[in-house]
Amino acid sequence: MSTISEFVPTRSTAEWQTLDSAHHLHPFTDHAALSRKGTRVITHAEGVYLYDSDGNRMLDGMAGLWCVTLGYGRSELVEAARQQMLQLPYYNSFFQTAHPPAIELARLLVEVTPAQFKHVFFTGSGSESIDTVVRLVRRYWELCGEPKRTFIISRENAYHGSTVAGTSLGGMDYMRAQGGPPLLMDGHVHIINRVYWEGIDAWQEQPGIGWDYARARKAGVNCVIDNIGTYGAWNYNYSPKQALRLIETAHRFAGKHADKMAIAFSVADARSIMASGRVAVFLGCESGIDHEGDIEVLGALHRLGLRTIQFATQTGYNAFSDSALAALQGGQPTDTYKGITERGRKLVAEMNRLGVLIDITHGTDAVQMQLIEASRAPVVASQGRRRSKRVSSSEDAIWAARCTAVMFVSPCFRNSS
């Protein structure tokens, strides 16, 4: 049998490194820096160990790139691959053809995955899978007669691969910053807070990371949710007033830039604003407004344009809901009501009636569950990770089961903290 050395010459580490630098580009790598340092050349592996061209043995804690979970040098895998290479090394599935290994593997995957998954589409990598899924989802909505459903919302710091679709769908700023405008983007921002506190003109590009209309527009964004945040004004007396100041700021700002943007009060509004080439802005509220569950106050806020509100606060329980962050920020118990109160339930019904989206972020598990159960309309979870980092919960399961959307959150707080 042939050996690998018949095809790959033996060289010194320095020779490999020179050739690598001359001809081979690495992903996620500063090529010039790596060329100065010299690539580590992996020559062979056995079991859980890797060996480099200098004879060093290393434990491969990462299992390749998480894909060699069975270990290196498994003779039964080598033999299966050899047999297959002899019998049929390749054939495509494009032209009404298939081959037994693909059919059998698809059958096996359907067998071991949850019942709703009935078909398999084979790809060569995670990034390619993401790209394919984006196309499939868009095509699905097109066939359903809703071709405008093209936006995909992802989570802060999400990783979905390194192709254009993967980085567009991912939530890593530095990856999005490379290679031009992303294909997809959505989320909520807090730019009106900066307009209010710092007096910035958010239609001018702002230095550093963060969000502004100028860059967003350039990247093709035409609809955003601006979540006002009543930071520093946390109780039932201060937070509604601060919310009003920020809502007023938003309307004034939109009025001043009426040629480029407008506040949307409905989906129809948003569509016509976007059709006129401007950015449609829905107003939302971060971290709850303690309006005491008063539906008249809610009605007024809705009339002013508020279309999504975080039900629980970031700081403690309010008049109608516990907060998951109460203990961390206010030293309060997180289970004062064991979820939401009767007043909270009336508020849910009124938010549903008015069309104000309920954002379950910062609620305890009980709050989130009760909101999901009580709401007739879908709910959103705009900042789940932030919460789940601090408080262990079953929220991922809840989201998977019932939530409509998880938003990507841009780092646009007043001080970018």
Ligand SMILES: Cc1ncc(COP(=O)(O)O)c(C=O)c1O
């Ligand atoms: C969720 C997710 N999507 C996509 C990818 C990209 O996969 P690949 O490196 O095979 O392109 C990864 C890789 O870690 C991933 O974890």
